[in-house]
Amino acid sequence: MLDRITKFTNSTSFLNATKVTIASVVPVLILNFLGYFEIGFTIALGAFYTYPSDIPSTLNHKIKGLIVASFIVSGVNLLVNLAYPYPYLFYPFLGFLLFICSMISVYGQRATLVSFSALISISLSFGHLHQGWEALAYSGSIFIGGILYLIVSLIFHFVQPYKYIELEIAEGIKLTAKYLKLRGDLWSPEANRKTIIEKQLGIQVELNEIHEDLRKVLIGNQSSTATSQNRKMLLVFITLVEIQELALYTSFDHSKIHEKFAKHPDVIRTYQNVAYKLASTLKKLSKNVHNIAVYVDKNDLKNELEALEFAIFDYEKTLGKETAAEGVLMLTNMLKYAKNQVGKIKIIQRALSLAMQSYKLKDQDKELEKFLTPQYYPLRTLIENLSFSSSIFRHSVRLTITILIGFVIGKFLPFQNVYWILLTIIVIMRPGYGLTKERSYNRIFGTLLGGLLAFGIVSLVQNHIVLSIFSIICMLLGISFTQINYKISATFVTMYVVFIYGILVPNVVEVIQFRILDSLAGAILAFLANQFLWPAWEFLNTPIHIESSIRANRDYLKEIADFYNKKGDVPTSYKLARKHAFVEIGNFMTSFQRMVQEPKSKQKTLPLVNKLVVLNHSVLSALASLSTYIQTNQTTSASESFNYIIRTILSNLDHSISILKNETIITDTFFDKEDVTLQFEEMKRKNFTRLATDEELDSETRQAKMQEAQMVIEQLIWMSNLAEKILKITKDLKATNPD
Template sequence: MTGNVRRFTDDTNFTKALIVTFAAVLPVLILARTGRFETGFTIAIGVFLAYPADIPSNLKHRAKGLLVASVIVAGCNLLVNVLHPLPWLFYPLITLLVFFLSMISVYGQRATMVSFSGLLAVALATGHLKSGWDILCNAGLLLCGGLIYTAVSLLFNSLSPHRYTELQLAECIRLTAKYMKLRGDLWDANADRAKITEKQLSLQVEINTIHENLREVLLRSHTAEGTSGQTRKMLLVFIYLLEILELALSTSFDHSKLHNAFKGHGKVLDTYQNLAYNLAAALKRVSKRLENKKKYTPKHQLLQDLEAFENAIKEYEAEVGGEAAQEGVWMLTNMLHYAEKQVEKIKIVERAFTQHIDLKDLKGKDRDLEKFLAPEYYPFRTLKENLGFSSTIFRHSLRLTITIALGFIIGLIFPLQNVYWILLTIVVIMRPGYGLTKQRSYQRITGTIIGGIIAFAFLSFVNNTIITGTLSVVCMILGFTFTAINYRIGATFVTMYVIFIYSMLDPNVSDVIQYRIIDTAIGAGLAFVANYFLWPAWEFINQPVYIKKSIEANRDYLNEIALLYNKKEGVNTSYRLARKNAFIEIGNLMQSYQRMTQEPKSKQKQLQQVYKLAVLNHTLLSSLASLGTYIQSHKTTRASEAFNVVVRTVTQNLEHAIALLNMDIPAQTNTENNKQELAMRFTELKNIRSRELQEVHITAEEEFRLRMQEAQLVIEQLVWLNSLSERIVKAAKQLTVVK
């Protein structure tokens, strides 16, 4: 229980909630003592409106984003108040402003949150109109609130500058360990491998998100602020976590085939599974210690686990004996090498938290880091390119603008008390996708109702301003914390602190809240209906794009692996970029699939076929990672022409699938001649062992063994890659046949 409370209070969302609550409450308390409560309250509103733009990054970009958000909030408030007395000018210009603010989301996450702040400011300003000199004063106070939040946020950050990164890193280690645990589950003879694969794909979405957060913080800090020891240490850990994940993914085997091959010798596979579980457990312990800020002491015995697996291989070889054992021993030895590499990398991660480490372990891996980040400039052409119905953001912006216009019209026609609550609800819950908007609509309405019931029940028994004020602050902290974790609970606490605040300002709070519930329901209903009928972004429309990008990323990754095998040079930036993109695109594809499952059944077109392609691409990525990690970690022989022919064939198959998804008319790649040549090349590859024995006099037993392992793994992966690429082409044909 204590551990859960500590994790909750140490969470980044809770810290941000404390910051925004402190920054908002401070001016209210100070100015209320001088009888200027309303001034303090307006400053607090400025704090709340700047808060969404506070997303993780290095100090410079974080401060810049908050300052821009503060200026936009004040500017939007000023514009609404200046234009409101002129209805013929107000409605057209505010409509254009809403559309523009929505469109700036094309520039990425930071721009999206700045856009959100601006839209909230527009909605809120329509309910608190000023006149004369008060217009400038009000805008100035909102700007002041934004500046106060910026200062407080940066101050808190300076008190613990690395804590956010440590928590994100701890989460990254935990998710990586969970992924490795799932890979270990695959070794159960009766494992539900389809279910495990589904869990892996879902986990890949979470891992991609955490990786992007860490890239944003660590890489920008590294490139912008130089090479501080703590930053470089965490960067080192992050880079090795990426390699650990690649290695975990690379243990690509046909588990059913292996269980059949080692039937009667289950001990050797059980020993390997135990080793796989202990690798995951070691990482999980590192994560917990980092999260709890405790000194890490390794308690596992990974080297003994490696030795146990090595002994199990020897026992298997002794039991089977002779030529019959060779194939199995080569397979098992490759598995042993993967485990040795994992132990080596996990030891480096452990060393980072147990002793002073030599940052030379980076070994040039921190070169060209800026290439892994989205550019921090905002060319006009990006906005221009998205001004069309092919852009999801354009359609969302148009949809949001029309929905807000409908909210204005409803407010003019019906005698609603606070029309701006309708607009706020639309801005808060409306998202580009139907599924998330529907989910948020339900969560906001239920949260508002539950929060209203709890707050009114409390107020019916307690009528003490100090207690109510204290509870409003507590609910504010919990509301901001849970909004990012569980939106329904967040909406419940937000409603409670709004009611508590209104109860201190207005004795007729029950009337006010009744209108709030009605307005919230109207706003949620408008958002829900608009997302269904106004240029909806159904996922089945975009699915071919996500599938195509995933196949393209895998193709590029394969080309980099082939280049590495042919040139025998070290891993360069282009290889790492290709690997990164392959991981990201498979996560994006799975995320799109998950969104589709939230949509109406009638819109879930070819759902199973999409999932099948996601699984095939994930399996292909796993096989590529297996081949890539082997080449990186072993001294390999010269790449044969047969290897390159098979790689070209796999590439052609993937390009064929891409052409099908593009609705192009592709050239037929699987001609009879191509099939015959490929069969010959596989025969050639399978004769590598005898050919090398004839061409080269291998005297050292270790060198002979290594060449046999290389031949076995490379052949196995090439055969598997070709089979997967053909299945992807077939699945792509089935997906496009309905179109």
């Protein structure tokens, strides 16, 4: 239990919650003591509005982003107060303001969070309406709160400049360890491979988010003045990405291998032990980073590798050299993978054990910057999205209409606080149906539970100091759980609100009653709007994600084939293609998960989409396997057969993309299946005949080249079959959903 509490308090969610809690509580305490509670509370609101936009980025972007967010949240509040006294002007102006604030989301993650903060500021402005100079002073206090939050955030940054990076690195290592553990599970004869792959894809989604955040901070801060610690963390991050690619390298046909070693299961179990040990070693590394402890390398992996080498030797000795040749080749490939993975893990171990005193990227700063998403905000982007073909435009219109309906209902029906209806709509309403439905249920549940718990506490405790302490704790926990578990977050936020009202007003029972009614009304409006106002059903967006995933895999394959033909150093374009392939399979999986949450009537294509998720992941596995091999081994020249088969695979993937885009397919670009089979046979014959008859090769070189031939051919056969299946299922998908 203590470990879980320590882990929670040493997380990025708790760190961010601590910053906004300090920035909100301090002005209230100080100004309340001086007799200016309302000003202190307004400043606290400004800090609360601004904190969501404090996302991972360079220090320069952090400062600019938080200042802009402070201007926007204070500015919209002032505009609402100035327009409110003029009803004929106010309602159209409010609709326009809501729409514009929502449309800001077209500019990316930070803009989306600034948009959210601006909408929250608009909704809560109806709880504290002012006129004239009072409106200006109130808006100014909100701006001061935003700047105060910026100061607190900067203090945290300069006191512990690498705290966030270390926590994210620890989380990335932990998730990578889980990924490796699942790869190990695949080697169990009774393993449910479909379930394991789905779990891997879920982890892939989380890893993509962490990797993107780390790129922004580490690569963005990489310069001639970057510290040794920043370079070490960058090295750990790059190595983690390579470990994940290496993990995909174990893309063997498990059924075939289990059949091959059915009479020698100990060999497979020995390899599985190595896989599990790799995962457990990374897990220990993650804990060390979380606990801010120096890692001590105990050389735990050496015994497992030696055990696997002995198992291979014993297998060959038992069956005889000729009989065991194919099996030894397979096992040797697996041993090479394990050794490569151990080498990567040791790089991380050395960095975390402080054995590596410095790390330089050899003037690669310019190349690394290509991995970052450009930060620019042209007006053209906003104009291009002013169309119903844009999901953000549809969501903005839907959200604006729903908030206006909620405002009218709150004004003309006996609701106590109209702003709670608006706040609930803004907080739970999302572009997708499934997430809005889930957040609606969680919001209602959390409000009911939080209201009951807080009412019980307020009934027993009347001391304002104790209630203030409880409210601070609940605020801290409510914000901490926002991204982790919204149900728990809503519970603590409701308790926080009730405690505040318990301090400020005598009739807290009425507050709880109206809080529940307001939240219920807002949740119902949000749910109905997402179902009936231009609903954003995920099955309409899924073909876009399928196309992006296939395209990313195709580009990755092109880069691999080009590298195999040319040799030399790995180009940046190759690494970028790899990054996009990993990101797009994660986006595809996220889209599939959203589709699962939708009504059954909208899931007609779900089985086909599920198959395409698995197939695209399998293609990525095969690509990573081929990629890793050719980077870590001396390879021969690419043959004509190799390039012919690559063109075949690319052609099938291109045809799949064309089908999804409703483009005309040029028939003369199709490859005959019999020709492909002949090319495979020719490739096998040439490679194995040449290697067997070449007397100039020593046994070790011959074995290495035979290993290359077998590995490359196996992956090409597998990719060719997968590309054919993707093309077939894409056609079936288009036939099922022609629009």
